[in-house]
Amino acid sequence: xxxxxKTVVYNRIVFVFSLIGLVIAAYVTQSFLRQTSIVCxxxxxxxxxxxxxxxxxxxxxxxxxxxxxxxxxxxxFLRTTSSKRNLIPLILGMSAFGxxxxxxxxxxxxxxxxxxxxxxxxxxxxxxxxxxISLLMxxxxxx
Amino acid sequence: xxxxxxxxxxxxxxxxxxAIIIGGVFFMSKPEKLLxxxxxxxxxxxxxxxxxxxxYLVEFxxxxxxxxxxxxxxxxxxxxxxxxxxxxxxxxFPLDQHKMAVPAALAAEAAAEQGKFWExxxxxxxxxxGLSEEMLLxxxxxxxxxxxxYEEAYKNKKYQxxxxxxxxxxxxxxxxxxxxxxxxxxxxxxxxxxxxxxxxEEELKKN
Numbered sequence: 115x116x117x118x119x120k121t122v123v124y125n126r127i128v129f130v131f132s133l134i135g136l137v138i139a140a141y142v143t144q145s146f147l148r149q150t151s152i153v154c155x156x157x158x159x160x161x162x163x164x165x166x167x168x169x170x171x172x173x174x175x176x177x178x179x180x181x182x183x184x185x186x187x188x189x190x191f192l193r194t195t196s197s198k199r200n201l202i203p204l205i206l207g208m209s210a211f212g213x214x215x216x217x218x219x220x221x222x223x224x225x226x227x228x229x230x231x232x233x234x235x236x237x238x239x240x241x242x243x244x245x246x247i248s249l250l251m252x253x254x255x256x257x
Numbered sequence: 258x259x260x261x262x263x264x265x266x267x268x269x270x271x272x273x274x275x276a277i278i279i280g281g282v283f284f285m286s287k288p289e290k291l292l293x294x295x296x297x298x299x300x301x302x303x304x305x306x307x308x309x310x311x312x313y314l315v316e317f318x319x320x321x322x323x324x325x326x327x328x329x330x331x332x333x334x335x336x337x338x339x340x341x342x343x344x345x346x347x348x349x350f351p352l353d354q355h356k357m358a359v360p361a362a363l364a365a366e367a368a369a370e371q372g373k374f375w376e377x378x379x380x381x382x383x384x385x386x387g388l389s390e391e392m393l394l395x396x397x398x399x400x401x402x403x404x405x406x407y408e409e410a411y412k413n414k415k416y417q418x419x420x421x422x423x424x425x426x427x428x429x430x431x432x433x434x435x436x437x438x439x440x441x442x443x444x445x446x447x448x449x450x451x452x453x454x455x456x457x458e459e460e461l462k463k464n
Contacts, residue, residue, distance in 0.1 A: 122263065126266075126267075129267060129270065130270065133270065133271070133274045136274070137274065137277060137278060137281075140278060140281075141281065144285070151446045157446075157448070160446050160448055161448045164448055164452060187271075190267070191264070191267050191271070194261055194263040194264040194266075194267050195260060195261065195264050
């Protein structure tokens with residue numbers, strides 16, 4: 115897979131959006147762990163934070179996001195160090211898992227918890243952007 | 258690892274992100290400022306339970322607000338169950354959209370003049386659906402108040418200033434919905450009654 119000008123730009127976008135996701139997930143995770151209220155546009159964040167559904171297998175949902183975004187950031191960074199590494203499929207795979215995860219959680223929020231947490235919605239859109247760009251990057255690299 | 262110009266560019270972004278996170282951690286690790294008891298429960302406040310107790314719950318409420326009505330029986334039983342170690346102060350926060358909220362607050366304060374604030378408080382919440390001017394006037398009689406004295410205080414809005422002060426204090430303490438609770442000076446954000454109960458019980462256990 116070649117490193118074209120376009121894939122470089124795509125990789126930068128993936129990297130920046132992963133870091134944005136990382137900061138959001140870090141903020142929400144600390145609220146989950148410290149049991150402090152989340153600054154939110156509505157009351158949804160508190161309802162979601164206090165729902166047992168937000169802790170699958172005992173793991174707070176934002177902690178999964180934190181790990182996912184951290185992994186994506188590392189992958190995007192590693193891509194800058196060598197063109198030989200075949201990291202694009204890994205980025206695409208990770209972001210695809212991310213999209214599945216945020217879709218599941220958005221569904222859970224809407225139909226089980228019946229509240230929407232603004233930060234989770236922002237993170238879901240963020241992950242969708244990363245996935246779309248990863249897909250474009252994958253196609254571009256395959257050319 | 259071969260650091261390209263692109264890698265260095267990314268490292269720059271990472272450092273900026275780390276700086277943002279450190280700034281955020283520093284900002285959030287500052288202890289939350291608690292409100293003073295004397296500010297939350299000024300002299301003349303309506304207090305239930307043990308007024309000397311170290312744990313104190315303050316409720317900013319509106320007699321016409323449905324959520325306040327829903328919290329009422331549960332808060333009442335919570336305070337009754339812990340009446341020796343907890344105090345509850347009721348402060349008025351009548352919302353603009355509730356036209357009977359101020360009259361109800363004035364009626365409760367007029368009843369307080371005869372030592373029956375909590376009886377009136379309970380009566381209003383228990384009959385919240387039928388809240389009206391007539392209902393408030395007849396409540397005086399039902400609670401065995403001195404009718405003339407009660408009506409004079411109510412109709413002349415004798416305690417308007419007190420109600421307005423409660424409302425102004427609430428706004429100053431960032432109250433923007435009812436009911437809003439403060440536990441030992443800290444604003445709570447309960448999503449339901451069980452959540453409030455949990456916070457109160459955890460605080461009671463500390464002492």
